[in-house]
Each structure stands twice: as structure tokens, then as C-alpha cells.
Amino acid sequence: MSQYKVVHCNINGKDVEKVVDVRASLTDMLRNEYHLTSVKKGCEVGECGACNVLIDGEAFNSCIYLAVWAEGKHIRTLEGLMGPNGELSDIQQAFIDETAIQCGFCTPGFIMTAVEILEADTLYTDDELRKLLSGHLCRCTGYENILRAVKKTMYRRQGKEIDF
Amino acid sequence: MNIVGKREARIDGYDKAAGRTKYYEDQMPADALYVRIKHAEKAHAIVKSIDTSAAQAIPGVVRVLTCFDVPDISFPTAGHPWSMDPAHCDVADRKLLNTHVRYWGDDVAVVIADNEVAAAQGVRALTVEYEELPFVLDVQKAMEDGAPQLHEEFPNNILKHTGMRLGDYEAAVKEKGLIKVEGWYETPTVQHCHIENHGCFAYEENGRITVVTSTQIPHIIRRVVGQALGRPWSDIRIVKPYIGGGFGNKQDALYEPLCAWCSTQVGGRCVRIDCSREETFVSNRVRHAIRFHITTWLRQDGVIAARKVECFSNQGAYASHGHSIVAKAMGSFHQHYPCPNMESDCYTVYTNRPVAGAMRGYGMPQASFADESNIDDCARAVGMEPMEFRRLNIMPQGYKDDFSGNVNYNDTYRECMAKGAQIIDYERKLKEFANDSGNIRRGIGLATFWYNTAVYPIALETTSNRMQLNLDGTVTMQCGETEIGQGADTVYAQMTAQALGLKSYRDVRVISCQDTDITPTGLGAYASRQTYVAGFSIKQTAQLLKDKILQYACEATGVATTEIDIEDGNIVRKDDRQPIMSLSELAMTAQYNPVHSEHLTAESTFTIRSNAYSFGCTFAEVEVDIEMCKTKVVRIVNVHDCGSLINPALAEAQVHGGMSMAIGYGLSEQLIFDEKTGRPLNNNLLDYKLSTFMDHPKLEAYFIENPEPTSPFGTKALGEPPACSGAPAIRNAILNATGVAINRNPINPHVLFAEFSKAGLINDPWKEEK
Numbered sequence: 031m032s033q034y035k036v037v038h039c040n041i042n043g044k045d046v047e048k049v050v051d052v053r054a055s056l057t058d059m060l061r062n063e064y065h066l067t068s069v070k071k072g073c074e075v076g077e078c079g080a081c082n083v084l085i086d087g088e089a090f091n092s093c094i095y096l097a098v099w100a101e102g103k104h105i106r107t108l109e110g111l112m113g114p115n116g117e118l119s120d121i122q123q124a125f126i127d128e129t130a131i132q133c134g135f136c137t138p139g140f141i142m143t144a145v146e147i148l149e150a151d152t153l154y155t156d157d158e159l160r161k162l163l164s165g166h167l168c169r170c171t172g173y174e175n176i177l178r179a180v181k182k183t184m185y186r187r188q189g190k191e192i193d194f
Numbered sequence: 195m196n197i198v199g200k201r202e203a204r205i206d207g208y209d210k211a212a213g214r215t216k217y218y219e220d221q222m223p224a225d226a227l228y229v230r231i232k233h234a235e236k237a238h239a240i241v242k243s244i245d246t247s248a249a250q251a252i253p254g255v256v257r258v259l260t261c262f263d264v265p266d267i268s269f270p271t272a273g274h275p276w277s278m279d280p281a282h283c284d285v286a287d288r289k290l291l292n293t294h295v296r297y298w299g300d301d302v303a304v305v306i307a308d309n310e311v312a313a314a315q316g317v318r319a320l321t322v323e324y325e326e327l328p329f330v331l332d333v334q335k336a337m338e339d340g341a342p343q344l345h346e347e348f349p350n351n352i353l354k355h356t357g358m359r360l361g362d363y364e365a366a367v368k369e370k371g372l373i374k375v376e377g378w379y380e381t382p383t384v385q386h387c388h389i390e391n392h393g394c395f396a397y398e399e400n401g402r403i404t405v406v407t408s409t410q411i412p413h414i415i416r417r418v419v420g421q422a423l424g425r426p427w428s429d430i431r432i433v434k435p436y437i438g439g440g441f442g443n444k445q446d447a448l449y450e451p452l453c454a455w456c457s458t459q460v461g462g463r464c465v466r467i468d469c470s471r472e473e474t475f476v477s478n479r480v481r482h483a484i485r486f487h488i489t490t491w492l493r494q495d496g497v498i499a500a501r502k503v504e505c506f507s508n509q510g511a512y513a514s515h516g517h518s519i520v521a522k523a524m525g526s527f528h529q530h531y532p533c534p535n536m537e538s539d540c541y542t543v544y545t546n547r548p549v550a551g552a553m554r555g556y557g558m559p560q561a562s563f564a565d566e567s568n569i570d571d572c573a574r575a576v577g578m579e580p581m582e583f584r585r586l587n588i589m590p591q592g593y594k595d596d597f598s599g600n601v602n603y604n605d606t607y608r609e610c611m612a613k614g615a616q617i618i619d620y621e622r623k624l625k626e627f628a629n630d631s632g633n634i635r636r637g638i639g640l641a642t643f644w645y646n647t648a649v650y651p652i653a654l655e656t657t658s659n660r661m662q663l664n665l666d667g668t669v670t671m672q673c674g675e676t677e678i679g680q681g682a683d684t685v686y687a688q689m690t691a692q693a694l695g696l697k698s699y700r701d702v703r704v705i706s707c708q709d710t711d712i713t714p715t716g717l718g719a720y721a722s723r724q725t726y727v728a729g730f731s732i733k734q735t736a737q738l739l740k741d742k743i744l745q746y747a748c749e750a751t752g753v754a755t756t757e758i759d760i761e762d763g764n765i766v767r768k769d770d771r772q773p774i775m776s777l778s779e780l781a782m783t784a785q786y787n788p789v790h791s792e793h794l795t796a797e798s799t800f801t802i803r804s805n806a807y808s809f810g811c812t813f814a815e816v817e818v819d820i821e822m823c824k825t826k827v828v829r830i831v832n833v834h835d836c837g838s839l840i841n842p843a844l845a846e847a848q849v850h851g852g853m854s855m856a857i858g859y860g861l862s863e864q865l866i867f868d869e870k871t872g873r874p875l876n877n878n879l880l881d882y883k884l885s886t887f888m889d890h891p892k893l894e895a896y897f898i899e900n901p902e903p904t905s906p907f908g909t910k911a912l913g914e915p916p917a918c919s920g921a922p923a924i925r926n927a928i929l930n931a932t933g934v935a936i937n938r939n940p941i942n943p944h945v946l947f948a949e950f951s952k953a954g955l956i957n958d959p960w961k962e963e964k
Contacts, residue, residue: 053311067220068213070438072389073471077879080389108213118211126207129843132851133679134210135217135389135438164887167879169387169439170679172854173886174893175847 039100041066042110050097056090057081059097060107068108068138072167079166082139083107089146089165108138111145120186121148124179132170140166144180153188156181197699198692198907201843204684205704206436206677215436218393218408219468226395226466227256229456230313231449232303232320233477234295237546237872238329238342241293241302241322248319249305254312257460258320260303261291264455269422272515273411273445273552275654275717285353285513287345290422290452295324296344296511297546298872299476301452306460329546329872333485333508336545344511344544353509354517357539360528366500366535372491375572379486379564380938382864383508385478386553387884390438391469392478396453398462403454406433410440410678411718412708415450422451423458430454434708440678441855442552443479445720446514475877479551480865482519483508486564496576498587500535503527505561507542507550514551517542518652523557527565529595530644531587546872548865552720554852555917558645559859563939566641566922571935580926581611581620581640588642598646598805604900606809607642610833613896614640618813618831627931633820636828637931640813641922647806647902647911648723655723655802658714659731661690661739663794664703665785667763667778669694669739672705673731674716675724680913681844682724688840689729689907693736695760696777714797722808722911725840726902730800733906738796743777746784746792751775804904808911810834812856812923818931820955823946825861825928827891832916835898838908842897845912849895852916858885860921862940883942 038047041064048063057074060066060083069092072078076094083092084106111119121144124130131137140163147154147162154162159180160173168176185192209215234241246258270284277283291301305316328342335341336351344351367374394407403425409415412434420427437444449467456465469478487504507520517540524540555562573583584607591605615621620638627636648655662670671690677683687702696702705713717723744755747765751758757768764773765780784792815829832849839845862883866875876882895916901908921939928946929935934953936945951958 067216070217070390071219072391072438073879075471075878077471078389112212116212118208122211125211126203129204129847131204131207131210132681132847133388133390133437133439134206134215135679137210138213141211141213160887167387167389167884167886169389169441169855169884170851171847172850172852172893173890174850174854177887 035098037098037101039102040104042106052098054097056092056095056097056100059100060092066107066109070135070138072135077167079139080136082142082166084142084146087146087149089143106142108141121145121179121183124183128175128179128182130171130175130179136166136168140176147180148184148187153184197688198840199838200841202684202688202699202841204681205687206683206706217390217436217438218395218406221406221435222395222466223464226464227306227308227460228310228313229304229306229453229465229467230317231301232317232322234300234302235298236295236324236326237298238327239295239324240327241295242325243323244303245321249316252312252316252319254309255305255307255316257306258303258316259456259459261293264290265424267422267424269418269451270513271418271447273414273718273720275414276417277653285516288512290455297548298874299548300511301477304452304456306456306465331545331547331867331869331872333506333543333545336543337541344546348544351544353513353542353544355539355541356517356521358524358528359537361535363500363502363535363537367491369499371494372499373575374489374491375568375575376489377568377571377937379488379567381484381560381563382940383483383547384481384859384863385475385865385882386441386443387879388439388441388443391471391474392444392448393466393468394450394453395464395466396457397464398457402429402431403457404431404433405450405454406435407450408437408444409434409450410444410676410720412676412710413674413715414718415447416710418447419451419454423455432710434676436706437678440719441554442720445552445718446479448478471879472877475865475882476548476874479514480510480548481553482550482557482560484520484523484560488564488568490568490572492572492576494576496578496583496586498531498533501527501533503538505540507540508547509542509544510547510549511544512549514549519557523561526558526561526644529589530565531569532589532593547867548874554855555914556721558643558914558918559856559921562641562643562918563922563925566919567925567935567937570639570926570929579624581615584611584642589644598651600646600805600807602807603903606835606898606900609898610809610811610835611640611642613898614811614813614831614833617894617896618815618829620813623815630931635818635820635931636816637818637927637929638813638815639923639926639930640811641919641926642811643915643918645722645808645911645915645918647726647808648802649721650802650805655727656799657716657727657731657802658797658799659735660714660797661735661795663739663743663777663781665778665781667776667781668701668703669696670703670705672713673728674708674713674718675728676708676719677706678719680848681841682719684844685725685840686728686732689732690736693733694740695762697763701763722913722915725909726806726905726911727802729905729907729909730802731798734800735796735798738798739794742794742796743780746794747775747780750780750783806902806904806910808836808915810915810919812919814923814927816924816927816931818928820932820950823943823950825924825941827857827924829891829894830857830920831894831896833896833898834912834915835900836912836915837902837905837910838899839897840907840909845897846895848912849916850893853893853920854885854890855917856920857890857924860924860939860941862889862942864940
């Protein structure tokens with residue numbers, strides 16, 4: 031097997047292809063080949079969730095997903111959430127409004143899992159939300175305001191407001 | 195108009211939510227060479243030789259450098275201000291790479307390669323020949339005669355010992371009828387676990403070295419790199435971009451000196467050092483494990499008559515911040531619970547463990563765990579309710595510490611406790627939980643703390659600031675006190691806008707990135723100092739800029755400077771507050787005036803010669819499953835007096851993060867070592883047991899706002915305080931629930947199993963079989 035392989039995939043709505051090292055992780059490919067620097071490296075062994083992206087709608091730690099496995103997949107990163115004129119999506123805005131961001135390093139991964147949660151179109155309980163978000167580590171926020179941001183957005187998408 | 199005191203969104207929020215904020219690795223030059231470090235796999239040894247031939251033969255490897263190649267210069271790493279007093283300088287006890295290996299993970303060689311894989315293969319291909327030495331991991335064993343010696347100049351491994359005597363302890367304890375409450379309290383080695391690991395890259399440009407690094411303290415790093423390389427400090431330029439958290443680990447020179455030196459060894463080409471998570475745990479810094487021995491003598495009425503405190507601080511292999519941490523811990527006791535007769539001693543001791551440095555709380559989470567555990571035991575010993583016992587003995591209103599000059603101006607402790615008790619419904623729950631006798635037992639507990647703001651008078655406190663009026667009427671502001679995630683830039687913007695009379699904090703352009711070539715000298719982010727110290731230079735520099743603006747406005751409008759002011763971004767008449775010119779018009783007029791053009795800027799330094807007490811408490815409610823030896827935190831409430839809040843939303847967020855860290859400290863986090871080899875056993879995020887989303891209840895943050903009189907904005911420390919009192923509050927809640935006093939943290943199921951067995955709450959079948 032050659033050390034390099036062409037990987038065709040769709041990233042943030044665009045069909046793309048690049049030659050990648052077969053040993054490279056999807057994190058490496060997204061950061062180094064496509065300059066998608068929202069994909070962060072915090073452990074590179076699938077513990078922290080900072081590199082999380084959506085692959086065919088499902089959240090994955092891209093650091094433990096080989097780049098070559100992305101062949102034919104639809105991949106979404108945080109860069110793909112913004113509108114053409116830099117408009118933020120509701121969940122990104124909620125992270126700002128609820129002070130759910132501090133150093134910002136875990137933020138992109140968290141937001142992508144939040145997208146997966148929101149797209150499930152389900153009104154989860156707090157315990158369910160905590161479990162769904164528990165693949166991400168954050169040392170700044172104690173997770174408190176992140177829960178508020180995700181929960182408020184989940185309710186808004188259902189046409190409801192919620193007080194804390 | 196008040197801009198300070200409002201819940202404003204972070205000025206860096208948009209970029210961070212959009213994922214476009216650039217951290218050091220996002221700015222990496224494409225041609226950077228990879229430096230991988232060979233870490234010793236011995237706890238204590240002398241490197242006899244390193245065979246580099248196999249590594250050098252690997253395609254892609256550019257250079258291999260070992261501990262035999264580095265300059266013969268020892269340097270300090272602590273992120274302390276430089277001291278003009280040589281006796282007060284930090285201990286210089288390590289080289290860029292070390293032949294004398296002092297802990298498992300010490301740095302002995304590097305491989306520089308043009309790709310990551312070759313660099314990693316190169317490190318694996320190195321053959322290191324060691325002469326093994328006996329090692330010691332325990333702090334008190336390291337002090338014994340005949341223990342393995344780490345540094346020749348420090349007999350019995352004692353880096354420093356200091357003590358304090360108040361009154362006459364020996365005489366005081368002879369008083370008849372005193373009750374003695376004695377305990378040993380043990381705190382663990384923990385790590386900061388910022389989600390961005392430390393890393394940096396370095397290159398030479400015009401004969402100077404630039405290092406772009408994930409640090410909290412760029413100006414101090416410049417000095418340390420200069421020292422380590424034996425180069426004039428101005429040969430070094432440090433650039434600090436946004437960083438993914440620090441919590442004190444990055445208040446130390448980590449790999450910047452090594453990275454800078456590596457660049458000089460490959461002709462000034464760009465080289466990068468990126469710590470893995472495993473390296474971050476072991477080869478950066480950790481929080482000191484401190485062992486305390488406390489003896490408290492009580493009168494029958496609960497008043498503390500005398501107290502003796504001994505603290506043994508496990509420094510690990512190198513001095514880093516050294517003795518300052520345990521000295522701060524020891525110094526907390528007599529202020530927290532003043533008593534006339536005290537004897538305190540503290541020792542900082544080298545051991546063959548990872549290097550301990552600054553970590554959020556700087557000795558106070560350790561001291562608080564020991565002090566507040568002992569205080570609850572004291573309350574029990576005299577049959578008093580723990581909050582009542584604290585009210586009786588805690589630092590009273592009007593208390594003054596002669597060393598720092600700090601004064602407890604308000605009756606803050608009692609205010610904080612009253613508020614916390616009311617919110618969590620303390621008195622009622624105390625009664626209700628007392629009846630629990632089944633397998634699940636509920637308990638409620640509290641703990642208090644105090645914290646200093648900044649480092650005066652122990653070290654220099656200085657802050658500089660530069661402001662510039664832009665042509666659109668906005669103001670650019672720059673200082674050396676760094677944004678590390680806590681939200682410093684946003685509160686600087688609020689304070690600047692307020693001090694100058696701008697319309698909004700959004701009219702302040704904070705230059706977040708520090709570059710030591712251009713940023714006014716500041717000391718960085720540590721000691722919960724930024725908001726307090728920057729407040730002085732912001733107010734002073736804003737006044738200088740305002741004077742210049744009004745001067746020019748007077749020239750432009752003919753209205754006397756005494757009659758005009760700045761309000762909502764306009765020059766206004768003082769009399770009727772009518773705008774006579776906008777700041778934008780003024781700036782344009784000043785800049786493009788063909789006769790008298792002026793670029794309106796101001797810059798100044800302020801030397802802070804004050805400190806401020808920050809106070810607070812935690813109330814915790816727990817459910818303990820006796821058979822499963824598990825503790826569930828049901829509710830946790832922190833109340834803080836950090837003076838006037840500049841931005842309540844950011845303040846709450848700070849408290850949440852600190853509470854989270856305190857829960858981990860109390861229940862799950864610790865770095866453990868193999869007793870046989872000294873090897874760290876759980877240096878990864880999974881086995882270390884960092885708290886996850888599932889391990890917390892709702893975090894409740896409250897404030898008492900007593901404005902701090904020494905601060906121009908009424909503010910004082912908040913960054914570190916929330917990490918101080920959570921663990922002992924949980925410990926005391928477990929004591930309340932079960933009657934078992936646990937004198938070590940983290941209080942995980944292993945610890946509870948042993949303690950509950952001892953207390954007869956559960957049967958240990960294995961023990962019976964024996």
C-alpha cells in the first residue's frame with residue numbers, strides 16, 4: 031500500500047480532494063490540508079473532544095479517525111456554520127450570550143456536538159444533555175454556561191423560551 | 195454613564211464562537227522543524243552516554259542534541275518579577291537538558307526533524323546509558339538523613355524552611371482544660387489540564403530570536419530565555435497569541451528556552467515544540483502536594499487558644515516557584531483564624547517527582563483543605579455547629595495584617611456565610627440530615643477562605659499601559675497583563691471606556707496579543723492581579739490621554755479645558771453637558787491639522803504598593819452511598835466578596851470554573867506514581883479523572899460586593915479564589931453525613947472504602963479472611 035492516497039470528500043458543503051499520508055488523522059488533514067483551524071488538538075487520543083467534527087451528521091473525535099476513512103463522507107466543522115456574510119448560527123450566538131466561552135479552545139468541538147444534539151429535534155432533559163455533552167472536557171467554565179447555551183437554543187428551536 | 199459593572203459580552207466572543215481565534219499552533223510557519231524531547235525513563239540517574247547514531251540515520255532527522263551539548267548555564271523558571279536583590283532571585287537549578295536526571299520525565303535530549311514522524315522515531319532510536327541512583331518520592335522521607343540527594347547545595351533536600359511565631363505557643367498550651375485537636379492532612383499532586391497543551395515555535399531574525407508561545411507571562415519569559423541562553427534580554431522577542439488556558443502552568447518558563455536554543459542550533463530556522471498531553475502532565479508543572487500537621491488547642495467555649503501548623507511541600511525535581519507557594523499557604527492560617535499563640539513552620543523539599551509550580555490558588559487550595567478540615571474537627575470536639583464555630587474564631591472586621599497592609603474593612607466573612615447559608619437552606623438541612631441512618635446519607639458542610647490580590651509586598655507590582663485615540667473616535671489600548679481566557683481584555687475595555695468617557699466598551703480596541711518588542715512592559719497573568727493592577731494604569735493613562743484630548747479640544751474650539759469633559763464619546767460642555775465636538779472630529783482635526791498635527795497618545799506605568807483581601811466560602815450538600823463508597827455533590831454554592839464586579843457575567847463564569855476545579859480536587863483528581871520506579875501512572879485525561887459534564891451539579895455563584903477602597907474601580911482578586919474552598923466544603927459535608935473525617939483528598943471511592951472500613955460503617959470481607 032502506498033504511503034499516500036487521494037481522499038475525496040465533502041467539507042462544509044464543498045466537494046474536495048487532496049493527497050494525504052495514510053497515517054494522518056482527520057484532524058491533521060482538516061488542519062494542515064484545509065486550514066480549518068477550528069479543529070483543535072488537546073490530547074490526540076480521543077479524550078478531550080476539542081477536535082470534534084460531524085461526519086455524515088454524527089459527532090466524531092477527528093484525532094482518532096483516519097483521514098483516509100473520510101473518503102466519500104460529508105464533514106462539517108465549525109467554519110461551516112457561519113453564514114456567507116459572517117452571520118453566526120443560533121448556537122454560536124448562544125455561546126456568546128450565555129458567557130459559555132472563556133479561553134475558547136474547547137468551544138468549536140462543543141458547538142459541533144451541540145449541533146448534533148439540536149438537529150436531533152428532541153427536547154432532552156438536563157441529565158440527557160449532560161450525558162450527550164460529556165465527551166468534551168473544559169477546564170474554564172465548569173460546563174455550567176455551556177449547558178445553558180445548549181439548553182436555551184434547544185428550547186428556542188422548539189419555539190419555547192426557558193428561564194434559568 | 196456606567197460601563198463598568200454591566201454584564202457585557204466578551205470582546206473576543208465572536209472570533210472564538212466562529213473558531214477563527216488563532217492560538218500559537220494556528221500561526222505555525224509551514225517550514226517549522228519538529229523538536230521532540232527524549233524524556234528520562236528513570237526517576238533518578240546520571241546520564242553516562244547517549245548513542246545518537248541510529249537517530250541520526252533516520253531520513254528527515256536534521257539534528258540530535260543531548261544534555262552534553264547544552265550551554266553550561268543554570269537558570270530559574272518561575273514566572274516571578276525580576277528582583278534587584280540577588281538574595282531574592284529565583285533558584286537557578288536546571289539546564290536546557292540535564293545529565294543529572296531528577297525525575298521520570300526529565301529532559302535529556304532532543305531530535306530535530308523535518309517531519310513529526312521522523313522526530314518521534316528519532317527519539318525512540320536514542321540509546322541512553324544511565325547510572326541509576328536511589329530516588330525518593332515522599333516529602334518527609336526526602337528530609338531524612340541519608341535520603342537520596344537531588345541538588346548538592348540543598349542538604350536534606352530542603353530548598354527552604356521558614357517559620358513564624360506569635361505569642362508563646364509552648365506556654366499557652368499548658369493552660370488547664372484545653373481540648374487538643376490534632377490531625378495530619380494530605381493533599382495530592384494535581385495538574386492544570388488547560389485544554390490547549392503548552393507549545394511554542396522559535397526562529398532567528400536579524401540576529402535576534404523570536405519565540406511565539408502559549409504563555410501567561412511574555413515579558414518574564416523574555417528574561418528567562420535570555421538567562422538560559424546567556425544572551426542579552428533584548429536579543430529575545432516573545433509573542434503571546436491567544437492561549438487555550440493556563441491556570442498557572444504557563445506562569446513558568448516551560449519549553450521556550452529549549453525551543454529558542456534549538457533554533458540557534460539549526461542556523462536560526464524555525465523550530466516547534468508541541469507538548470503532548472502526556473508530556474503536559476509530567477514534564478510541565480503540577481500543583482504542590484502539601485502535607486500538613488495541625489494541632490489546635492481549644493477552650494471549652496470553643497475559642498482557639500493556641501495553634502501549631504507544620505507544612506511539608508513536595509517541590510519535585512526543580513525549584514520553579516519553590517518556597518513562595520507553601521509560604522503563602524502557611525501565612526494563611528494566622529490571618530484566617532487569628533489566635534494569640536501560634537507556631538508555624540513550612541518546608542519546601544525536593545523529591546524525584548514532576549516539578550511543582552504555580553497553580554490556581556497558589557498554596558491556598560491545599561491550606562484551605564487542611565485548615566478547614568481541622569476547623570470542622572474542632573467544632574465537633576467542642577460540640578458546636580461548624581458555622582457558629584467559624585463565626586466565633588474567624589478573622590474579625592477591622593483585622594489588619596501588618597505585612598501586606600490588608601484590612602478586613604467589612605464584616606465580609608459573616609456576610610458571605612449568611613448569604614450562602616440562606617441560599618442553600620443550611621440550618622434546616624443540618625437538622626433534617628442529622629436523622630439519616632440508612633445506606634444513603636445526606637450531609638451539608640461549608641468552608642471559608644481568604645486570598646490576596648497581586649503580589650505586593652513580596653515582589654514588585656507594576657503595570658504599564660498605552661492608549662491611542664483613533665481617527666474614528668475609538669481608543670486602542672495595550673498592556674502586558676495577558677488575556678488567558680478569563681476575560682481580562684473585556685474588563686480592560688470596560689474600565690478604559692469608563693475612565694475616558696467613551697460611549698461603549700466596544701469603542702476600545704484592546705490589542706490582545708503581547709509582543710515584547712512593542713507591548714508596554716507588564717508582568718502577565720497571575721496572582722489574580724490583572725483586573726486590580728491594570729485598573730491603576732488604565733485610570734492613570736486614561737487621565738493623561740484625556741488631558742491631551744481636552745487640551746487639543748480647547749485649541750480647536752476655544753473653550754477652556756476646565757469647562758469641558760468627555761461623555762459618550764463627545765467633548766461636552768461641563769455646564770449643560772451639550773456636545774461641542776465628537777472624539778472622531780477631534781481626532782481627525784488633530785491628525786490632519788496643517789499647522790499643528792498631533793497623534794494623541796498616552797503611556798504610563800503605575801507601581802502598585804497595596805494589596806487587598808478577597809474573601810469567600812463554599813457550601814456543599816452531598817449524598818454519600820456508604821456501601822458503594824461514592825459521594826454525589828447535590829448542591830454547591832460559592833459566595834465571594836471580590837469587591838465591585840466589573841462584569842458580573844464574566845465574574846460568575848470565573849467562579850464556575852474554579853468551583854469545577856475544586857470539585858475535582860475534592861473528589862477525583864490526582865497524579866499517581868509507581869512507588870517502585872517513580873514512573874507516573876495516569877498521565878492522561880482519562881485515568882487522571884478530570885471532572886466531566888456528568889460529575890457536577892448546577893454550579894451556583896453569588897457575590898457580596900463590598901467595594902475595595904484601594905482600587906480605582908473597587909475591585910480585587912477573583913481568578914483564583916473560587917478554587918480554594920470547594921474541596922474542604924465537600925469533605926466537611928461528608929463528615930456531616932457519615933461522621934467520618936477524611937483527612938486526604940481526593941476523597942474517591944478507594945479512600946472512602948478504607949476509611950469507612952476503619953470506622954466500621956462497612957465490612958471489608960478481604961480483611962476478615964486474613
